[in-house]
Amino acid sequence: MDLVTPDLGLLFWTGIVFCSLLFLLAKFAWKPILTAVNDREKSISDALELAEKTREEMKSLKAENDQILKQAKAERDEILKDAKSTATSMIDDAKNKSKEEAQKIVDAAKDSIRSEKAAAMAELKTHVAALSLEIAEKVVRTELSSDEKQKALANNLASDINMN
């Protein structure tokens, strides 16, 4: 029966010891420990949250960067394309122009050659005519230097006329 009979003395000491233990632990142990643990938990969760946020930001930033890069690439391509076409057209233009120029030069050269040629021909004709006249004069003179020759010529001429 003793076993289940509470004892006043023990109850008294238990009361004193437990209550002081509760007070001391609450003040010197539980409060600092729980504060530290909960603060740490909070700082960890804050850090995790921040990391998550940063990751999100990074993601969006990256997406933005990608967008920008893509745009830049597209722009570059366009510019290159433009430049190429401009260059091509410029080259074509230049080619055409130079062709034209060359043609013009060639034409001018041809014209001048033709006119030179015509002039030369005209001069040649004159020269030939003069030379033929001179030759003819000399021939006539030699042909007509004696009577027999005059006669022979006359005959010759007469035979020519006959043939007509």
Add this chain to the structure above:
Amino acid sequence: MERVVKYFGLAFLIALFSFQAIASEADVAHEAEEEFNVSEMIMHHVKDAHEWHLWGPEHGGTTIYLPVILKTKDGIKTFSSSHFYHGDIIHDGENHYFKGEGPAEGLAMFHEKIYELDSKGKLHFENGHVHGNVKPIDFSITKNVTSLFIGSFIIFMMMFSCARYYKRNGAVAPKGLAKFMEPLIVFVQDEIAKSHINEKNYKRFVPYLLTIFFFIWINNLLGLIPIFPGSANLTGNITITLFLATLTLILTLVNGNKNYWSHIFAPPGVPKALLPIMIPIEIVGIFTKPFALMIRLFANITAGHIVILALISLIFINKHEAWGALSVPMALFISVLELLVAALQAYLFALLSALFIGAAVEEAHH
């Protein structure tokens, strides 16, 4: 602060050892003649005592004599319990008791209870109980009280050193003792307090729940150590469990809100005609819950001690060492089981306290 704690520790140790008086070994023959009484031996070990027996025969072995503090009609008397244990053993039929000597003159101790002797200098027995003798109020530093001091001191030093770790290092990952204690502390805070008491109120009760959890756990473990500073059946003492259960009851009653009381005096959805039955049942229910707490802890821990002692007694009942081959492994098995029970009972006590408090502070939600 550190110096204060060291000072406290030193004072405690001095106080502890100043009560210690080691007796010489003697008087073995008388013991051996007596029949080995298992139930008496077990009860003796499970109950409180005024000495802390270390080794050697029951009387005259090596013992720490603890101080006796009595409040008699003549005022407060303080002396060493050796004045009983060294006194004469008086046999009165089946009963025998110690007659005090020196400062304990006029007093006698029967089954660790102290009585005043009558005018003839005797105790009167009726059916094996003392009858008619005045019983002074006993505030002695008994074995359980000493164990209570030691256990509380250990808990305080442990937790204080944890707290100091955090103070020194700030909110970092813990090392050493703090590393071991932190999960338990966080467990009590989150799994016991937070999940059974509502968000608004749970913080107030965390220190109490932590204290009872560690108080019960550490004292349970101390009780499992077979020699000083363990072996006292502190948490298996009805006084301790009564005190702890009463604290939970008081916390429940003091913190009970309108919703809690309305569930007792006007249970919703109960027909008016049933109220005369329901209200007494509910009122009884307030008390049965902490009563169950008290009995559960007391019975579990005491039973563990009794089983281990009974198994060891097998050797002495059969009077042959060979029985040790059976009783020692079994006692070892039970001891290991008791390690689990020690933690489990601490958890259960804290958990159920949290549940009862949680029910008392619960907000109406229907």
